[in-house]
Amino acid sequence: MTQLFNLQSASVQFGSVRALIDCDLSISVGERVAFIGSNGSGKSTMLRVLHGLLAPSTGVLSVKAFAAQAMLFQRPYMLRASVLHNIALGLWLRGQSWAAAKDQALQALTRVGLTALATRNAKALSIGQQQRVALARAWAVKPQVMLLDEPTASLDPSAKHEVERLIAEFADSGMTLIFSSHNLGQVKRLASRVIYLEQGRVVADLPTYDFFNGPLPVAAENFLKGELG
């Protein structure tokens, strides 16, 4: 499989805080990778590094194959503008004409079933609707890799289900999926590989089935016990 990301001995430091410590991992095209771990374990930092928003303080990130990326944030930010314009902005920033961007944004809205909201002020939408608009915004740029930072963390069960369904559909179309989550059920449903982080270190990196059924390092075992009760 073509390798997308290769991280070698990567560390990230914010002042005196070490958010990632000597992380080694590689991710290939088509994988569905879930990062799990407790708060502050470095999941979001890892996604930001992979997406290029943050450079490792030490170590190397190689992006082996050119791939269009998009990232969905836990709390997506909507501009004080219509839903359609919020989506079109991302396309316009990537070089499309404004007219073409709006056409493509409308297609993206249709894809997530929110065409009726195209002219609504995006800020006035519910959090669940905003997350779907953000998904449309990410999907509109036709990414080969989608990174999602706890995409359903702040959603109610119905919105959570809807957003997860869309993510699964995107992944089924061949998109590489890299996400972080506290929801282990969601991890089982969406991921083919689970990476457990603790205090900035990669503690376990296993196929999903093995992670939930096989022997684990003690820290990961304790985390699972805590999460699954």
Next chain:
Amino acid sequence: MSTFSSSLTAAFSLVTGMDPLLLDVVLRSLAVSASACLIASSLGLLLGAWIGVSRFRGRGVVLALLNTALALPSVVVGLVVYLLLSRSGPLGFLGWLFSFKAMVFAQSVLVLPVVVALVRQTIEDADNNHGEQFSSLGAAPFMRSLILLWDQRYALLTVLVAAFGRAISEVGAVMIVGGNIDGFTRVMTTSIALETSKGDLPMALALGMVLLGVVLLLNGLINVVKRVVAAQ
């Protein structure tokens, strides 16, 4: 009747009667301060937004200087602009001293740090909270600053009102570079100072009332805009 109440009554009649002298001074004041705000805002919005999203060596020093400039005494600005525009100064060739342009120039200098500092703070806060999302969409820092500037446009209206308030209420700079020449460079604040010293309290009070009224009107307008936006 006390001096204050009789002056107030006389001031009311000057305002309601649209006294031509009063009107002349008020319109000139508005024109000077509006022009200065327009110039300072054109520069200050872009500069403040850029500083808000940029990280460069010496940024801390720039911010410290900027915050210091917020407290610039208007007489000092007036003095510096006077020296620049005086016949022997580097800008003396313009021949602007004791003119409308000199007052606009001085007020622009006075107001620019206010606009830059407040815009910088607003945009930096917005960038810290949401900037990554625009970077993720492909926006380079300068484009990000423009997007955030546009997105924060209603919050920034308050900045512009603050800048206008600072400009229209200052007296030192316009007094020094304008010279308070009757019918030419006399504005509300310099006129209030002059009329008070002459003992013409009704005129001074009338001008004071208009000055307050203008600022009140602007604040009212901003609140209406914010409410309309919030209701959308």
